[in-house]
Amino acid sequence: MDIEEQYDKIYRYCFFRLRDRSMAEDVTQETFLRWLASDTYRDRDQTLRYLYTVARHLCSDENASVKPEPLSENVPARDGDTVLCMALKTELEGLSDEDRELVMLRFANGVPVNVLAGLYGVSRFTLYRRLRGILKRLRNGLEG
Template identity: 30%
Template sequence: MEDSAFEELVSQNQDKLLRTCYLYLRDRQLAEDAVQETFLKAYRSLPDFRGDSSQKTWLTRIAINTCRDLYRSEWFRHLDRRVTPEDLPERGASFSSREESLIVEVMRLPRKLREVTLLYYYHGMDEREIAEALDIARSSVSDRLSRARKKLKGMIEGRDEA
């Protein structure tokens, strides 16, 4: 892959992957590590990329599995797993309190529910793609999404403007 193409791949995807990894790992430093590792894996395996899925889906799959690996190592580095709005990164663009609450509640979801929620809602993957990405049954994806929706108590539905 040409340098310029790889730079484009990184620049187009890294913000979204960084936010995904942050929501998954609940730790900014770990999320940055995960994104770096994701792109390194992608760079090394690009020649083997078969194009069965979009590059975006392929990258997301690498990222979420990198997070899964890191998750098991995260236990010792964290300071506190309580998630409150104050724990989130500094504010930038305007947003509603409902949006902030949604972020916090997603971060509080159990890991297995959190990962399907991120893939389905943030990355727009369908249940089949999620099942393939996580190497689980499609019925498990449906079940976890259903449980995640219940836990989020309808927070995903409806939208209010900032």
């Protein structure tokens, strides 16, 4: 497992949840400190589940104490953003927080479905169905 790659992905997840670069980095480092202190998790999927579970809980703790700021204030638009990309962002804003988080984890971070199923406490089939539904909704929104 590439630690640097996972660091970036956990950081992206934390930033998505906290909407603050400094807090996201603190929570990412705290997550990795906890993982580094344990010597038990060898399997890649188990490690991912551990990292995301810890990050998720830490983000929830932070969110409970700090009022989140709007995402747009912290993320400048990239030069290469296309019309499609902007439309997609608008469609993503229309999703529920949990659906948006799921899309981010699955498609931006590439978290395996079995890890996500464990994280959300649902079966792989339920998760597949939910992801298919979200993608269909996004496609319809972009085409319509």
